Amino acid sequence: MGLELLQDELEKLATIPNMPNLQDIVHDTIKSCETALSIVNDFLTFDKLEGGVLQLEKCELDVQAFITNTIQPFHVQVRCY
Secondary structure, three states: OOHHHHHHHHHHHOOOOOOOOHHHHHHHHHHHHHHHHHHHHHHHHHHHHHOOOOOOOOOOOOHHHHHHHHHHHHHHHHHHO
C-alpha cells in the first residue's frame, strides 16, 4: 500500500463525527508514516552515496520545526496515558 493511499484512508477516518481527538491521532499517524518513509529513503540515499552515484549539497534547516515535527507523534501517546 503506497503512502498516498494510506494517507487517504487515514484522512477518511478523521471525518468520523463525535471523535474530537481522532483528527490529532490521524495527523500524527500520517506524520509518522512520512517520517518512516523518509528514513527508508535516507538508507537508499546512503547506499547511493557509498556507490558514488549521489553527491551531498548544503541546505538550510529549520531546527525548531525539525524538532517539533520529530516529537509531535509522541505527544498524542503521552496524552493518552
